Amino acid sequence: MNSDIAQLVSVALYSPKPDESVAFFHSLLGMEISHREGQSVYLRAYEDFYQYTLKITEAAEPGLEEITWRASSPEALERRVKAIEAAGLGSGWTDQDYGHGRAYQFGTPDGHRMKLLWELDYFHAPPELKSKLRNRPSKRPLRGVPVRRIDHVNLMVSDVPQNRRFMTETLDFRLREQKIGDGGVEVGAWLSVSALVHEAALMRDATGARGRFHHVAYWYGAPQHLLDIADIFSERDVLIEGGPAKHGTTQAYFLYCFEPGGNRVELFGDTGYLIFDPEWQTVVWDVANEVDLEKSSIWFGGQLPRSFYRYGTPVVPGHGLVEIGR
Numbered sequence: 197m198n199s200d201i202a203q204l205v206s207v208a209l210y211s212p213k214p215d216e217s218v219a220f221f222h223s224l225l226g227m228e229i230s231h232r233e234g235q236s237v238y239l240r241a242y243e244d245f246y247q248y249t250l251k252i253t254e255a256a257e258p259g260l261e262e263i264t265w266r267a268s269s270p271e272a273l274e275r276r277v278k279a280i281e282a283a284g285l286g287s288g289w290t291d292q293d294y295g296h297g298r299a300y301q302f303g304t305p306d307g308h309r310m311k312l313l314w315e316l317d318y319f320h321a322p323p324e325l326k327s328k329l330r331n332r333p334s335k336r337p338l339r340g341v342p343v344r345r346i347d348h349v350n351l352m353v354s355d356v357p358q359n360r361r362f363m364t365e366t367l368d369f370r371l372r373e374q375k376i377g378d379g380g381v382e383v384g385a386w387l388s389v390s391a392l393v394h395e396a397a398l399m400r401d402a403t404g405a406r407g408r409f410h411h412v413a414y415w416y417g418a419p420q421h422l423l424d425i426a427d428i429f430s431e432r433d434v435l436i437e438g439g440p441a442k443h444g445t446t447q448a449y450f451l452y453c454f455e456p457g458g459n460r461v462e463l464f465g466d467t468g469y470l471i472f473d474p475e476w477q478t479v480v481w482d483v484a485n486e487v488d489l490e491k492s493s494i495w496f497g498g499q500l501p502r503s504f505y506r507y508g509t510p511v512v513p514g515h516g517l518v519e520i521g522r
């Protein structure tokens with residue numbers, strides 16, 4: 197049975213260094229700028245079909261403004277709005293956002309801002325960006341190592357079960373993989389609405405803070421590009437936090453880095469594995485067990501540093517990259 201949510205549309209981030217942030221996504225990750233409005237810049241990868249997938253807005257601190265999801269149909273949108281209202285987490289309708297039609301805004305139990313819509317604008321390339329490939333919405337750019345499309349978001353939460361239940365019961369996500377730690381406490385959840393293992397992940401915030409952003413991931417489709425972008429990042433002093441390496445959870449080839457505004461960005465090599473089984477049983481990692489702890493995080497390719505579990509945006513005082521030791 198299909199989910200009432202079809203896909204991740206876009207992620208809106210705050211940056212205290214908006215010009216540098218936009219230059220990072222434009223010049224190094226090859227993203228196109230599709231619109232500018234007020235203090236915001238809208239960008240898309242060359243195989244993103246909609247008007248934009250990333251919005252950068254100037255603000256005093258880095259962090260998440262909002263995540264936008266697309267419903268599977270107008271009826272599915274109405275069903276999910278009813279469920280969100282019943283959960284008491286709705287904030288009402290808006291039609292003010294560039295490239296997006298009427299959308300329903302809400303928050304997760306932890307306070308991450310989200311919205312759900314059906315109507316939105318597709319990207320129509322101007323002549324200079326038009327690809328000869330009829331199934332590619334714009335030409336492959338010549339800048340940096342261009343990402344192909346948005347893939348997923350990862351959110352830090354104070355309480356994984358509470359927020360995971362909201363994602364599955366209220367938003368109609370499927371729980372694909374899960375990490376259970378000491379004392380049977382759920383510390384991570386990987387959730388999807390499609391054959392992808394995840395469009396959203398929830399991880400316990402080791403600082404105990406609520407509602408923080410961990411990362412947005414863009415997809416390459418080929419692990420070689422992770423080596424290429426790591427080489428470029430190293431030349432230009434972009435801080436790489438982990439990888440190129442392979443996760444056990446999701447089996448994805450990855451690289452984590454920080455854009456100049458301080459938000460973490462993941463680059464995804466391949467997709468990992470795909471799920472077509474309608475009777476999929478959630479994969480459970482017992483991370484109180486040392487083998488599962490190690491292999492779920494990194495299948496091969498080094499280790500994830502302490503910052504991966506403590507650094508998020510906005511930054512919690514005392515848990516910046518410098519204080520953590522990065």
Ligand SMILES: [Fe+2]
Pocket residue numbers: 348349350397411413462
């Ligand atoms: Fe990720």
